[in-house]
Amino acid sequence: MNEAELISLFIESSLALDSNFEFWLTASFALLVASYLVKEEIPYPVFLITSFLYIVSTILFMVRGMATGRMLSSIRDQLGTMNSETAIISANENLLVAALYFVIMITGTATTIAFVYWRFRKLRTQGGA
Numbered sequence: 001m002n003e004a005e006l007i008s009l010f011i012e013s014s015l016a017l018d019s020n021f022e023f024w025l026t027a028s029f030a031l032l033v034a035s036y037l038v039k040e041e042i043p044y045p046v047f048l049i050t051s052f053l054y055i056v057s058t059i060l061f062m063v064r065g066m067a068t069g070r071m072l073s074s075i076r077d078q079l080g081t082m083n084s085e086t087a088i089i090s091a092n093e094n095l096l097v098a099a100l101y102f103v104i105m106i107t108g109t110a111t112t113i114a115f116v117y118w119r120f121r122k123l124r125t126q127g128g129a
Contacts, residue, residue: 003084010075010088017068024061024105027054028112035116041127047120051113058109062102069098 001009031054035042076088089097 001078003079003082003086006075006079006082006084007086007088010072010079013068013071013075017065017072020061020064020068021101021105024058025108027057028108031112032115035119038119038123041123042120044120047116051116054112054116055109058105062105065101065105066098069094069101 031050072089073091073094076091076094079086079088
């Protein structure tokens with residue numbers, strides 16, 4: 001691949017990573033809003049299945065994000081071997097971005113599950129509304 005193709009692939013991969021993160025964020029807020037708007041007691045199996053599916057989805061999003069991150073690193077390295085003058089994210093910046101994605105997704109997932117559990121318990125103790 002030539003430099004222009006690698007840069008184009010880098011941009012497309014970056015957009016795919018952002019899209020992956022945005023979809024996870026949308027799923028997180030959808031679960032938060034849905035659990036907040038529920039007015040009746042949530043059956044325990046529904047709470048467990050919903051939480052399980054959300055956690056598994058988060059793991060999927062994280063694995064896809066890591067794969068895309070490895071691809072971005074590979075493209076950056078290939079551009080480096082070509083002595084490209086194009087300013088691409090450095091290895092240290094890449095690690096920082098990966099760490100921040102990881103922290104946000106883990107913390108966000110834990111917070112979302114905690115909120116859904118809190119809402120489940122609250123509705124259970126109130127007996128509905």
